[in-house]
Amino acid sequence: MENFPLTSEDQHQMLAEIGVQHFGEMLKCIPEKLRNPKINLPEALSELDAQKWFCELAGQNITLKQNLSFLGSGCYEHFIPSIVRHVVSRSEFYTAYTPYQPEASQGSLQMLFEYQSLMCELTGLEVSNGSHYDGATALAESLMMALNHTRRNNILIASSVHPEYRLVARTYLQGTHGVLEEVSFSPDFAFDLNDFKKKLSPEIAAVVIQSPNFFGLVEDLTEIEKLVHANGSLLIMMGHPLSFGFFKSPGEWHADIACGEGQPLGIVPGFGGPWLGYLVTTKALMRRIPGRLVGMTKDHEGRRAFCLTLQAREQHIRREKAPSNICSNQALCAMMACVYLATLGESGVKQIAELNLENANYLRDSLGAVPGIEVLTKGTIFNEFVVKFSKPIQKINGELRKRGMIGGLDLERFYPTLKNQTVFCATETKSKAEMDRFVSELKRISQ
Amino acid sequence: MNYPNELRYTKTHEWVRRDGNVIKVGITEYAQHEITDVVYVELPHVGNSIESGKPVCIVESVKAAFDIYAPMSGVIKAINTALESDPGLINRDPYGSAWLFELSPSNVEEWDSLMTSAQYEQVIKQGV
Numbered sequence: 001m002e003n004f005p006l007t008s009e010d011q012h013q014m015l016a017e018i019g020v021q022h023f024g025e026m027l028k029c030i031p032e033k034l035r036n037p038k039i040n041l042p043e044a045l046s047e048l049d050a051q052k053w054f055c056e057l058a059g060q061n062i063t064l065k066q067n068l069s070f071l072g073s074g075c076y077e078h079f080i081p082s083i084v085r086h087v088v089s090r091s092e093f094y095t096a097y098t099p100y101q102p103e104a105s106q107g108s109l110q111m112l113f114e115y116q117s118l119m120c121e122l123t124g125l126e127v128s129n130g131s132h133y134d135g136a137t138a139l140a141e142s143l144m145m146a147l148n149h150t151r152r153n154n155i156l157i158a159s160s161v162h163p164e165y166r167l168v169a170r171t172y173l174q175g176t177h178g179v180l181e182e183v184s185f186s187p188d189f190a191f192d193l194n195d196f197k198k199k200l201s202p203e204i205a206a207v208v209i210q211s212p213n214f215f216g217l218v219e220d221l222t223e224i225e226k227l228v229h230a231n232g233s234l235l236i237m238m239g240h241p242l243s244f245g246f247f248k249s250p251g252e253w254h255a256d257i258a259c260g261e262g263q264p265l266g267i268v269p270g271f272g273g274p275w276l277g278y279l280v281t282t283k284a285l286m287r288r289i290p291g292r293l294v295g296m297t298k299d300h301e302g303r304r305a306f307c308l309t310l311q312a313r314e315q316h317i318r319r320e321k322a323p324s325n326i327c328s329n330q331a332l333c334a335m336m337a338c339v340y341l342a343t344l345g346e347s348g349v350k351q352i353a354e355l356n357l358e359n360a361n362y363l364r365d366s367l368g369a370v371p372g373i374e375v376l377t378k379g380t381i382f383n384e385f386v387v388k389f390s391k392p393i394q395k396i397n398g399e400l401r402k403r404g405m406i407g408g409l410d411l412e413r414f415y416p417t418l419k420n421q422t423v424f425c426a427t428e429t430k431s432k433a434e435m436d437r438f439v440s441e442l443k444r445i446s447q
Numbered sequence: 448m449n450y451p452n453e454l455r456y457t458k459t460h461e462w463v464r465r466d467g468n469v470i471k472v473g474i475t476e477y478a479q480h481e482i483t484d485v486v487y488v489e490l491p492h493v494g495n496s497i498e499s500g501k502p503v504c505i506v507e508s509v510k511a512a513f514d515i516y517a518p519m520s521g522v523i524k525a526i527n528t529a530l531e532s533d534p535g536l537i538n539r540d541p542y543g544s545a546w547l548f549e550l551s552p553s554n555v556e557e558w559d560s561l562m563t564s565a566q567y568e569q570v571i572k573q574g575v
Contacts, residue, residue, distance in 0.1 A: 151492065287487060287507075312487075312512040321505075321514070 062406065064269065068434055069406035070363075072384040072425025073214065074135070074162050075272065076240070076264045078352070079429055084266045084339045093335055098328070100292070102307040109306035112294040112331060115338035122244050122341065122349070123258040124251020125280040130292035131334040132277025132326065135261025136165040139208065139238060140172035141324055142259045142279060143180075145288040146206035146234045148323055153177045154203045156196065160185045160213035161238060162261075163414035178205075189215035189377055189386065191224060200231055210238040210260075211247070216360075216377045216384035216423060218243070221253045229254070234285075241265055241278065243382040245353030250280070257281045266340025267333055276333040287313055290324030355428035356383035359435065363426040366439045372446035376421065384425035386411065386418075389446055393422045399445040405438060448571065449476050451542055455518070455558060456567035462542060463518045465558055470519055473546040474506060474537060477571055482508040485537040490526040491548055497521060499557055504547060506537065518561060521552040 011023070020026055027035060045053060064077050071077075088094065092107060099105035112130045119128040132138040143155055155173075157166060159182045170180055181199060184192045191209055200207075207228045211219035221237070228235045237255035242264050244250070250258035262276030263269070281289055287310065295309030315322040344352060360383040367387055368375045377385035389396055393410040400407040408422035415421075426435060450456070455463045460478035464471040479485065487507040497503050502514035503523075526548045530536055536545040552558070562570065 287489070312507045317511050321512075 062401075064406075067404050067406050068430075068438060070424045070426060070430075070438060071406050071408055072216075072427075073409040073423050074164070074261060075269045076383070076425065076427055077269060077429050078242070078264050078266075078427050080266050080268065080340065081343050083343055084336050087339045088332060088335050093332065096331075099331070100308055102305065106306060108331065109294050109308075111335050111338055112292070112329070113296055113306050114342070115334045116294060118338060118341040119278050119280050121346075122241055122249065123278070123280040124244070124249035125255070125258055126283045127286045127289060127293075128278065128280040129289050130294055130329040130331065131262070131337075132259075132279055132291060133330055134273065134275045134277045135162070135238070135259070135263075136168035136277070137172075137326075138259040138261075138277030138279045139165050139236070140169045141277075141290045141326060142236050142257045143169055143173065143178060143206065143208070144176070144324060145257060145281070145285060145290065146236065147176065147178050149285060149288050150205040150232065150234065152203050152205035152233075154179045154181060154201070155206050155208065156181055156183050156199055156204055157208040158183050158185065158191050158210060158213065160189060160191065160215055160217070161208055161210040162214050165210075165238070183207075185213075185215070188379060189213065189217045190379065191219055193223065196224065197227070200227060200233075202231070204231060204233045206234040206236050206256075208236040208238065212240055212243055212382040212384070214423075215386045216381045216425075218247050218380040218382055221248075221255075225254050240382060242349065242353050242356065245349035245351075246357060247353075247380075247382065256285060262333070262337050265337035267336050274330060274333055276330050276337055278337075286310070288323050289313070291326045292329045352428055353382075356426070357381075359426040359428065359430050360384060362432070363424060363430075363435050363439070366435065367424070367442065370439065370443050370446060373442065383427050384408075384423050386421055386423055388421045390420065391446065392420060396422070396442075396445055400441065403441050405441065448480075448568075449542070450564040450568050452564045454542070454564060455561035456564070456570075457516065457518045457561060458570065459516045461515060461518050463558070463561055464546070468551065468555065469524065470521065470550045470552050470558075471546045472503075472515075472518055472548055472550065473541060474515065475567070476541045479538050479541045482506070482510055482513055483538075484509045485534045488530040488534045488537070488547070490528070490530065491523050493523050493526055495523045497523060497550065506534075506547075515547060517550075519550065519552045519557040520554060521550040523548050524551050525549040 069077055096108055099108040102109060116128040120126060132141060155178060157180055173180055183196045183199060186192050209219060213219060225235055234256040236257045237250040237253060238260040241262060259279045262278045267275055292308060293310050294306055297305055297307060299305040311317060313323060315325060315327055360381055364375055364385050367373050372390050374388040375385065376388055397407040408424045411418040411421040460475045462473050462475050485506055485508050489505040491504045497517040497520060499517050499520040501517055503517045504515045506513050506515055527546050
């Protein structure tokens with residue numbers, strides 16, 4: 001493509017048109033002392049020196065490769081087979097921007113279609129979109145779907161849903177009629193049925209529950225599901241996607257929408273993103289689904305082909321009446337999830353889920369025997385659980401850091417009453433020896 | 448194009464049938480022809496109050512999604528659920544089996560301000 005730079009002739013012409021002598025005149029509104037400030041920068045470095053400097057800076061990062069991490073709470077360290085990066089790094093996928101033209105992008109569209117199909121299988125639901133930016137925005141979009149579909153205004157959300165997801169949901173609901181109300185949890189971190197029954201009213205559009213929840217507990221939704229649907233409300237279920245390889249999937253719980261963070265599916269923690277939001281729903285809600293949706297069809301010669309579908313829902317056609325402003329997806333991260341799931345297969349997902357379950361239970365049992373540590377998530381867990389120390393968590397984590405270990409999230413940050421409590425996570429990446437080392441260090445630290 | 452005499456019409460291409468105090472609404476043959484193949488109808492909820500001139504439900508074709516406006520104010524009495532499984536009825540039988548909803552009007556006199564068949568035909572001929 002040709003580039004037409006702005007010539008000085010062009011500049012003169014433009015300035016003359018608005019009656020200005022030279023460019024500096026236009027900046028007069030900015031106080032003199034703020035114009036052309038002296039920027040105190042060191043001398044430029046050679047490429048060699050710049051590389052050394054950046055490596056030194058990068059060396060200050062605390063990485064999961066060099067440290068033994070038991071941190072979870074929304075971001076999980078899982079093993080990623082090298083095939084994921086290999087396939088995703090192909091420039092056809094890596095460099096493509098909004099590759100939606102069916103005549104040019106069959107590969108990308110097929111990949112998104114396969115991602116959708118795999119997410120449907122994993123969650124046990126019927127229709128997945130081409131992904132969202134992250135778990136929090138996927139939740140917010142699910143709430144919009146529920147408000148539109150039921151034409152009701154209130155949402156009940158469990159306080160045991162990730163606190164940051166709840167904050168994003170609140171932000172999204174500003175400017176809508178939607179009102180978010182929280183349902184508390186019992187001392188053993190389970191969804192509080194009594195509080196829920198008090199708050200369930202005909203105005204409730206949807207009930208949001210996370211399982212495994214923020215405290216690691218796998219919830220029993222049997223009674224909740226019945227109450228939600230008898231009330232004509234929708235059930236929105238969030239959760240660690242790999243947990244559905246062992247525990248009941250959202251589909252098996254009869255959830256209407258499954259949504260959450262897809263990072264555990266082959267995506268690196270990477271300072272918190274870019275990650276992946278998954279949103280999967282039932283056929284009945286298909287036309288409420290936000291974002292891109294890829295379908296499989298046949299071209300005029302009868303060959304299999306992929307294209308965006310149900311676009312009449314979307315903003316460029318429905319304008320202000322569209323169910324969502326989202327016209328995009330997280331295609332590259334969705335592809336990581338797609339390759340990851342395809343590599344594992346059904347039995348692989350089950351195995352990974354079992355390994356998480358075994359490790360977390362082993363760590364929980366081991367820590368339960370340590371004086372000064374009390375295990376608080378006593379029910380069924382997937383890969384994380386809450387423990388209580390007799391000392392502040394910051395102190396515990398500081399001591400762990402000195403030993404090349406990363407502890408858990410300090411719950412007091414989000415739940416002021418949960419003092420000296422933290423969430424430990426053990427995924428399939430932890431060996432028995434590593435967990436034993438962690439426990440023996442904690443024995444010393446917690447005294 | 449067919450514009451049955453016994454019906455009344457709106458500028459937004461809804462037809463209105465009056466049977467005593469019951470009002471039936473659909474979209475005209477002209478409208479279905481313009482929007483082409485209908486693939487989905489989002490019907491209103493029975494019991495909802497609607498206001499003349501305000502959007503009530505949505506008809507989606509392969510081209511786009513279109514709002515259907517209330518020709519008269521009132522309360523939705525019935526909806527045509529046959530359209531949920533067979534939205535193409537709108538293309539095949541716009542004035543008959545493809546009615547959208549029935550309403551009980553709050554002000555029957557609004558009927559008189561709707562266009563007659565001849566007036567609507569005139570509007571179409573002038574090209575809207």
